[in-house]
Amino acid sequence: MELRDTETIYESFRKKILIVDDSPVTVALFARMLSSDQFQTVRASDGKEAVQKATSELPDLILMDIMMPEMNGFEAARKLKGDPRTRDIPIILITALDGVDNKLAGREAGAEDYLAKPVRPPELLARVNSMIALKQYRDQLAIRDHSQRSLVIPKDGDEVREEPQKELPTVLLVEDNEGDVKLVRHFLKNLPLRLQRIASGREAVRLAQSGKVDLILLDILLPDLDGFEVCRQVRDLEKTRDIPIVVITCLDDMDSRVKCIELDTDDYLVKPIVGRELQARVKVLLEKKKKLDKLRSHYEAAMNSSIIDWLTGVYNHGYFKRTLDLEIKKSLRHRYPVSLIMIDIDNFKTYNDTHGHTVGDAILKELAVVIKKSVRDVDVVARYGGDEFAVVLPYSDGQGGMTTAQRIDQAIKTHGFTQKIPAAPPQVTVSMGVAWYPTDAAQVDDLIHSADQRLYGAKHNGKNQISASC
Numbered sequence: 095m096e097l098r099d100t101e102t103i104y105e106s107f108r109k110k111i112l113i114v115d116d117s118p119v120t121v122a123l124f125a126r127m128l129s130s131d132q133f134q135t136v137r138a139s140d141g142k143e144a145v146q147k148a149t150s151e152l153p154d155l156i157l158m159d160i161m162m163p164e165m166n167g168f169e170a171a172r173k174l175k176g177d178p179r180t181r182d183i184p185i186i187l188i189t190a191l192d193g194v195d196n197k198l199a200g201r202e203a204g205a206e207d208y209l210a211k212p213v214r215p216p217e218l219l220a221r222v223n224s225m226i227a228l229k230q231y232r233d234q235l236a237i238r239d240h241s242q243r244s245l246v247i248p249k250d251g252d253e254v255r256e257e258p259q260k261e262l263p264t265v266l267l268v269e270d271n272e273g274d275v276k277l278v279r280h281f282l283k284n285l286p287l288r289l290q291r292i293a294s295g296r297e298a299v300r301l302a303q304s305g306k307v308d309l310i311l312l313d314i315l316l317p318d319l320d321g322f323e324v325c326r327q328v329r330d331l332e333k334t335r336d337i338p339i340v341v342i343t344c345l346d347d348m349d350s351r352v353k354c355i356e357l358d359t360d361d362y363l364v365k366p367i368v369g370r371e372l373q374a375r376v377k378v379l380l381e382k383k384k385k386l387d388k389l390r391s392h393y394e395a396a397m398n399s400s401i402i403d404w405l406t407g408v409y410n411h412g413y414f415k416r417t418l419d420l421e422i423k424k425s426l427r428h429r430y431p432v433s434l435i436m437i438d439i440d441n442f443k444t445y446n447d448t449h450g451h452t453v454g455d456a457i458l459k460e461l462a463v464v465i466k467k468s469v470r471d472v473d474v475v476a477r478y479g480g481d482e483f484a485v486v487l488p489y490s491d492g493q494g495g496m497t498t499a500q501r502i503d504q505a506i507k508t509h510g511f512t513q514k515i516p517a518a519p520p521q522v523t524v525s526m527g528v529a530w531y532p533t534d535a536a537q538v539d540d541l542i543h544s545a546d547q548r549l550y551g552a553k554h555n556g557k558n559q560i561s562a563s564c
Contacts, residue, residue, distance in 0.1 A: 108134040109226055110151060110429070114144040114158040114167070115188075124157060124188075127215045128222065141165030145173050148180045152428055155225050158205075160189040168203045175204030182232045184225035188213060206378050208371070214348070216355045217362065224360050228378070230489065231385035234472045237424060238389070241401070241417045263308035263380050267291040268298040268324065269342070270317055274365065278311065278342070281369035285376060295319025299327045302334040308383045309376065312359075314343040314350065325357040336386055336471075338379035342367060389471050403477040405455055406462035414476035418486050419538045422531055425488070433487040433495030433530040436545040437465065437502070440523045440557040442481040454481075456515045457522060464509050468502040484542075492530040496562045499526045503560060525552035528562035 111128055115121050116139050125135045136151050138144040142164040148156060156174070160167035167187050174180045186207040206228070207221055265282070269275050270293040282289055287308075292298060295316045301307055310328070314321035321341060328334045340361040341354050354362050360382075361375050401413040409417070418434070425432050439445075439461065446454040458481060465483060466475050474486040485502070487495055503524065511522050527548030535541035548561035555561070 108132060110134045110136060110153040112136045112138060112144065112147055112151065112153040112156045114138045114156065116140055116162045127218050141167060141170030144170050148174055148183060153183060154229055155222060156183055156185045157188055158185060160187055171203035171205050182229060184229050186221055186225060208374060216352050220355045228382045230472060231382065231389055235385055235389055237417060237420045240420055241413055262286055262288045264288045264290055264306055265309045265311060265376065266298060266301060266307045267311045268295065269293065269313045281372050282376065285373060295324040298324050302328050302337055303331065305333065307337055309379055310337055310339045312339055312341050314341060314345055322353060322357065325359055329358050338383055340375055340379065386471060406459050406477050408462045408466065409474060409476040411476065411479055414478065414484050417474050421486060421488055422538055425531060430489050431491040431530055433490040433492065433528060434541050434545045435485040435495055435499050436527045436549045437483040437524050438549055439481040440525055445519060453515060457511060460511055460515060464505050465502055468505045469498060492528065492533060492563055495528040495530055499528050499560045523558040525549055525557050526560040527552060528560065534563060
């Protein structure tokens with residue numbers, strides 16, 4: 095392939111935001127709010143142009159005014175959501191119009207979110223990052239579903255089998271003011287969810303760890319732990335860090351808003367809250383949580399052994415190849431990087447020869463667990479063959495792939511295999527090769543070959559190391 099210079103490559107991998115407003119001043123203002131290091135902005139001056147730009151540019155997110163000439167934001171949103179090419183692109187309507195009716199109309203048109211002018215930079219960035227994460231979950235689920243359908247041979251009746259009924263999502267309301275509790279209950283009473291109310295920050299952290307909470311509505315001023323500390327503890331725990339959190343508070347100062355954004359909350363609503371606004375936030379964040387949960391359990395639901403490695407429980411070689419192929423094709427259209435890590439256990443034959451294949455199999459199973467815990471939910475871990483594993487990392491360039499490889503390596507070194515497998519060697523080590531698209535290869539097989547060559551280089555240079563181009 096013809097390699098582009100590094101600056102051009104990184105230019106194409108920034109998240110693309112389509113800003114739609116008939117005021118050039120407003121468009122420029124929003125563009126300045128979005129960091130040029132992280133985002134690439136595309137501009138349109140009315141709804142008609144927005145539909146054309148969205149179809150040709152395929153942005154990651156659309157920020158759109160409502161009142162515009164030619165075609166207003168409501169009509170543009172309906173057209174975009176009705177087109178299979180653009181329907182999964184999140185839309186945030188940003189307008190000076192006030193009132194519940196406009197927010198309801200925006201939701202009916204398909205917009206995921208709504209912001210009122212004047213917009214504060216921290217609030218805009220929080221919403222933008224949340225919506226981009228939602229789009230990534232949607233995209234990854236589409237790729238996994240496509241891979242599954244192409245590889246799994248359905249059993250009799252599978253094609254008509256309905257997805258089993260799931261329990262209603264649980265929304266945890268952490269609020270000590272009875273008046274505010276009644277108000278939130280009233281606003282959410284017609285949504286398909288189960289609302290559980292508590293008044294204690296400590297109890298909120300405990301319940302979050304139960305694994306049965308899908309969303310937290312959190313007051314800041316609580317009698318024991320304040321909301322800031324609740325956020326900090328929830329985000330620090332691996333089991334709870336992905337639960338969406340909406341802060342509902344009387345604190346309207348910028349310091350409190352910024353602090354919540356730094357603690358990675360998903361939204362910030364100031365009392366008195368508007369019912370339609372709360373409903374909109376809850377619906378979007380519950381969808382985001384549902385997509386993430388489905389992504390995590392994807393291989394466990396409605397699947398058979400044709401895509402899962404029988405020994406390790408991770409995806410098998412066929413599923414890996416199909417998913418990587420789809421990932422490369424999608425990244426070509428949407429201009430995001432994909433990294434590949436190839437992992438091979440050092441001296442694995444010695445383990446089998448010395449202690450038998452039972453110990454070798456146990457090491458492989460345990461290693462698969464360690465690798466999966468070290469990567470993101472959007473990443474794909476597969477057994478490539480024998481004692482070799484592969485990890486596909488969408489939205490990750492060479493540096494991101496190297497960082498992930500280092501995290502996996504550290505997790506393996508500190509895991510303590512001997513505690514779980516008595517006959518295992520004192521320390522299990524691996525060699526890794528990292529390559530990324532499009533810098534190292536333009537095709538799937540070339541990318542695998544490039545990562546494999548670096549893996550062999552790591553082996554040749556003494557093992558127990560990572561080889562990459564960056």
